[in-house]
Amino acid sequence: MLISMTAARHKLAIVWFSGAGLTFAALLIITTLGNNGHGPVLWDWFLPAVTPNLSLIVGVLVSDLRNKATQGESVESFMYHLALWLSIAYLLLLFITPLLSPFTNAALDVDLQNSKLPLSLVQALATTALGAFYVQRESKS
Amino acid sequence: MIFSGCSMVSAAKKWNRQYLFLFTLLAISFFPTIARSADGVAVGFAKKAVGTLVVVRADGIEERLSGKGRMPLFEGDVVRTDDNSVALLELNSDIQVGLNRSTSFKIVSRWEKANGITRILRLKEGMLWVKTSGGVKQLEVETPVAIAVVKGTEFIIEALKDGTSNLKVIEGLVEFGTAFGTCPIRTSTVSHAEQGKKCTKPVVADVTPAANWTAALLDTKASKNGGGTIAMAAPAPPAPALPIFWPPPDASTHQKIPRALLVPDNTHAQTWANVAARMEKALAKNGYSSPGYYSVPEGFALISQLERINPDATPTPPNERWKIKVDPASIVPFNLGAYLKALLGKDAGYFRVIAFVFTPVSIVTSGAEANIEEAKLWVGQGGTKLPRILSKQLYGEDMVATALIYEFEIPSHGEAARLNKPSEHNGQQHLKAAKILQALGG
Numbered sequence: 001m002l003i004s005m006t007a008a009r010h011k012l013a014i015v016w017f018s019g020a021g022l023t024f025a026a027l028l029i030i031t032t033l034g035n036n037g038h039g040p041v042l043w044d045w046f047l048p049a050v051t052p053n054l055s056l057i058v059g060v061l062v063s064d065l066r067n068k069a070t071q072g073e074s075v076e077s078f079m080y081h082l083a084l085w086l087s088i089a090y091l092l093l094l095f096i097t098p099l100l101s102p103f104t105n106a107a108l109d110v111d112l113q114n115s116k117l118p119l120s121l122v123q124a125l126a127t128t129a130l131g132a133f134y135v136q137r138e139s140k141s
Numbered sequence: 142m143i144f145s146g147c148s149m150v151s152a153a154k155k156w157n158r159q160y161l162f163l164f165t166l167l168a169i170s171f172f173p174t175i176a177r178s179a180d181g182v183a184v185g186f187a188k189k190a191v192g193t194l195v196v197v198r199a200d201g202i203e204e205r206l207s208g209k210g211r212m213p214l215f216e217g218d219v220v221r222t223d224d225n226s227v228a229l230l231e232l233n234s235d236i237q238v239g240l241n242r243s244t245s246f247k248i249v250s251r252w253e254k255a256n257g258i259t260r261i262l263r264l265k266e267g268m269l270w271v272k273t274s275g276g277v278k279q280l281e282v283e284t285p286v287a288i289a290v291v292k293g294t295e296f297i298i299e300a301l302k303d304g305t306s307n308l309k310v311i312e313g314l315v316e317f318g319t320a321f322g323t324c325p326i327r328t329s330t331v332s333h334a335e336q337g338k339k340c341t342k343p344v345v346a347d348v349t350p351a352a353n354w355t356a357a358l359l360d361t362k363a364s365k366n367g368g369g370t371i372a373m374a375a376p377a378p379p380a381p382a383l384p385i386f387w388p389p390p391d392a393s394t395h396q397k398i399p400r401a402l403l404v405p406d407n408t409h410a411q412t413w414a415n416v417a418a419r420m421e422k423a424l425a426k427n428g429y430s431s432p433g434y435y436s437v438p439e440g441f442a443l444i445s446q447l448e449r450i451n452p453d454a455t456p457t458p459p460n461e462r463w464k465i466k467v468d469p470a471s472i473v474p475f476n477l478g479a480y481l482k483a484l485l486g487k488d489a490g491y492f493r494v495i496a497f498v499f500t501p502v503s504i505v506t507s508g509a510e511a512n513i514e515e516a517k518l519w520v521g522q523g524g525t526k527l528p529r530i531l532s533k534q535l536y537g538e539d540m541v542a543t544a545l546i547y548e549f550e551i552p553s554h555g556e557a558a559r560l561n562k563p564s565e566h567n568g569q570q571h572l573k574a575a576k577i578l579q580a581l582g583g
Contacts, residue, residue: 034485038553102472102483107553 002074009064012084012130013057019091020050023098030098041109042098049094049119053087053127060134079136083129090126093119183213184248184260185232191357192226194240214248221245222267229358232260236278239270239355246282268299270355287334290316296326297351305335309348329530330439331382342438342502345531346382383524383531386435386442389496389504390511392545393561396568398497402581403542413441413499414532416542420497423580428459432497433523440500440540441531446520447513450491450548454566454574465492465517467551492549492558493571494519501539513549513558546571 027046031039097115101108187194187206194206199217206212206228214220214230222228222240230238240246244267251259259279262269269282272295280291282298284306289298294313300306308317310326317326321339326332330343403419404411417434420443424432435442447465449457456462467490470483482488494516498504526532548564548571551557564571572578 030485099484102470102480107556 001077003077003080005073005075006064008075008077008080008084008133009061012080012087012133013061015084015087015091016050016054016057019088019095020054023050023091023095026095026099038108041112045112045116046094049123053123053130056127056130075133075136079129079133083126083133086122086126086129090119090122093122182215184216184250185214185230185236185238187212187214187220188229188231189358190222190226190228192228193223194226194228195221195223197221216248216250219245219247227354227358229355232280233278235274236260236280237270237272238262239358241268241270241354243267244269264298264300266300266302268297268354270297270352271295284334286336287317287319287340290318295352297348305333308332308334308340309346309351310343311348311352329534344385344387344436344438345440345534346385346436348382348530351382383434383436383441383528384522385437386444386496386498386519386523387437388507389437389442389498389545390509390515390547391506391560391562392496392511393548393564394546394566394568394571395504396544396546396572398542398544398572398578398581399583400540400542402578402583404536405582411536412532413534413536414527416499416536416540417441417443417527417532419581423577426580427576428456428462431520431525433520434525434527435519435523436531437498437500438502440498440502441527442496442498442500444497444519444523445495447492447494447517450493450574452491454491454493454548454564454571456575467553467556489553490551491561492516492551493575494547494549495571495575495577496545496547498543498545499536499540501537501541504543504545506545510562511547511549511560513551513560516547516549544568544572544577 023046027042031042093115097119098108098112101111104111106114187196188211189209190206192207194212196204196206196212196214197219198204198215204212214232220228220230220240222242222244224243226240227242228240230240232238245265246267246269247263247265249261249263251261253259256279259281262271262280262282264282264284271280271282271291273280273291278291282289282291284298284300285304287306287308289296289308294315295311296313296315297309297311298306299308308315308326309331310328312328314328315326316323317332317334317340318324319334319338319340321337324332324340324343326340326343329345329348331346331348332340332343334340401407403416421432424430424445429445429448431446433444435444446463448462449464451457467488470479470488472479472483492513494511496519546564546568548561548566549558550561552559566574569578
């Protein structure tokens with residue numbers, strides 16, 4: 001099954017910016033209204049988790065806008081769907097991790113530290129799927 | 142025959158020479174004793190040793206005493222006990238000197254035109270108990286870092302292995318000095334001296350237990366019960382004196398407590414025990430129990446247990462007031478409010494310890510920041526009450542009661558505690574919130 005490359009790329013960008021934006025907003029509320037002094041820890045945890053992929057997506061979008069190379073191009077949907085669902089799963093995990101903290105016995109910074117390993121695993125899968133998706137497109141071009 | 146007669150004369154001469162030699166040898170052997178006896182300068186006597194007392198004379202000859210006796214002591218003698226021995230000496234009939242275990246000192250003297258002979262005990266190591274009677278004595282005890290000049294008293298002086306010295310005055314007055322100055326140490330006070338420093342300010346303490354080991358020497362009831370063996374003579378474990386809370390660590394805030402609240406009836410002399418009892422009663426009325434007693438210079442301190450307080454300095458409800466831990470905010474029953482409270486870290490905890498210090502000495506804190514982990518233990522490590530000797534002390538006009546308030550904050554569950562310095566509330570607000578001033582009648 002084929003899918004429009006431009007539409008796929010736009011959907012992935014929307015998913016990533018929405019997910020990262022929602023988590024960003026949640027953390028902003030926690031650091032602004034909270035009195036636990038966890039601000040630096042939260043941002044240290046969040047920024048490395050999203051900035052590499054967001055930079056990649058923005059870079060590709062800007063490149064495509066300049067080159068207009070992908071207009072009307074279609075690609076196999078499997079890699080797109082894999083990248084999309086892994087991204088959604090990853091961003092969902094990123095969003096709920098700090099929000100689940102009240103249900104644990106540990107302090108928020110400890111929860112964030114503990115979440116780093118499983119999140120890195122999912123992040124690696126999502127990033128690999130995104131990369132594979134772009135490689136697929138390039139091979140076809 | 143002539144030959145044999147000659148040989149007899151020769152044999153007789155030989156015998157005479159042998160006797161002469163033996164006599165000379167004996168005379169030489171006894172010479173020091175004879176000479177000493179002729180001098181008549183015995184400075185005292187060793188009267189009793191439980192175990193063995195060793196006296197090393199100036200000429201290197203060692204003499205020993207076990208049990209009771211009357212061994213003369215001379216200037217220049219080194220007197221020592223081993224790990225299992227204690228001994229009693231008497232100098233000039235009215236100075237008693239006890240040697241605890243592993244103690245060694247040398248007897249020397251100083252002559253001054255104005256004062257005559259001053260006997261000096263040069264303590265190398267160990268512990269001496271000294272008791273004088275009949276007025277001021279010309280006696281000094283030197284340690285490697287300090288000197289104690291006796292003014293008619295009973296005291297214990299100790300030369301520790303780390304080179305420092307302690308002086309505990311049981312009764313009377315002793316001038317304790319180092320190269321950096323002297324301090325008069327009075328009854329029931331303790332001072333410490335170390336190299337390169339002035340002796341410390343005297344701290345009131347129950348010093349009598351320190352002399353427990355002398356019971357075996359002084360034929361007191363305790364020693365009579367025993368059989369005079371070393372095992373029986375072993376010093377009884379001393380009753381612990383109050384630990385010292387001085388200088389106190391930095392506090393969040395402090396507040397003087399008006400004297401009228403502690404001594405409402407000024408017509409009668411009040412003792413430290415009266416004031417402590419009044420303070421304890423006021424604390425008990427507000428839920429505090431078992432304060433810890435500490436010693437401070439010329440006074441005492443009473444420390445309340447660590448309690449959890451509300452942000453407005455009032456105590457939290459009893460079910461969580463004495464809980465030292467900050468639990469995460471409860472999300473049971475679950476609702477949005479509880480959840481947000483837990484998420485946003487509204488589970489901070491405030492804690493407080495109040496140290497009531499009663500002393501005429503100005504309080505200068507140590508500069509060290511108080512630690513909640515140490516503060517937790519203050520009550521447990523303190524005495525449960527004032528020792529008898531301190532409780533009888535008069536609460537003088539110059540005594541000042543100061544409440545040092547230590548406020549700690551644990552910002553969130555799992556976070557480290559920090560001292561709030563300064564506190565958002567002043568000392569009076571803290572004492573009022575704890576209703577302590579009210580309970581005292583303020």
